[in-house]
Amino acid sequence: xxxxxxxxxxxxxxxxxxxxxxxxxxxxxxxxxxxxxxxxxxxxxxxxxxxxxxxxxxxxxxxxxxxxxxxxxxxxxxxxxxxxxxxxxxxxxxxxxxxxxxxxxxxxxx
Numbered sequence: 036x037x038x039x040x041x042x043x044x045x046x047x048x049x050x051x052x053x054x055x056x057x058x059x060x061x062x063x064x065x066x067x068x069x070x071x072x073x074x075x076x077x078x079x080x081x082x083x084x085x086x087x088x089x090x091x092x093x094x095x096x097x098x099x100x101x102x103x104x105x106x107x108x109x110x111x112x113x114x115x116x117x118x119x120x121x122x123x124x125x126x127x128x129x130x131x132x133x134x135x136x137x138x139x140x141x142x143x144x145x
Contacts, residue, residue, distance in 0.1 A: 036060055036143050038102045041081065042127050045139060047104065050111050053123040060101035063140045065133050069094050076100055081140055083133045087111035092118040092126075102126065106133045 038058045042049055049055065064076040065083045069090055076082055078099040084091060087109050095103050102125035105111055111119075111126060119126050129136055 038081070038125055038127075041140070041143065044143075045129060045131070045136075047127040047129045050105075050126040050128055051116060051119040051124060053119070053125045055102075055125050058101050058125060060140075060144070062144065063137055064100070065137050073097055083136050083140075085109035085133075087115055089115045089118050091115060092122060092124050095119075095124045096122050104129060104136060106131060106136050 038060055039055045059079060060081045061079040062077055064080040066072040067084050067086050073094045076098040080100045081102055081104055082100040083104050083106050085107055087105050091103060092115050105128045108128060108130050
């Protein structure tokens with residue numbers, strides 16, 4: 036599914052659009068421990084987290100995830116936004132908790 040379609044369908048706030056029009060998502064990974072995510076998330080996964088700092092953007096780049104989705108309206112700091120823009124990382128934000136978001140994504144991808 037296209038990340039844009041996910042954002043629109045579930046009214047997610049787009050914090051950084053990057054290539055949202057064309058980026059495809061093929062899986063989902065939930066996690067907040069950055070080293071764990073870096074070693075386990077797959078390329079093209081939608082990464083669900085509450086970690087909205089510059090290190091999260093680095094992990095997203097290294098893992099080549101389709102996007103970061105900040106659940107529970109987790110904050111995304113200004114340094115992280117700047118780094119996301121520099122590295123073309125799509126960042127979305129949702130009010131839903133991680134479980135709710137993951138179940139919706141699961142249904143979309145199956």
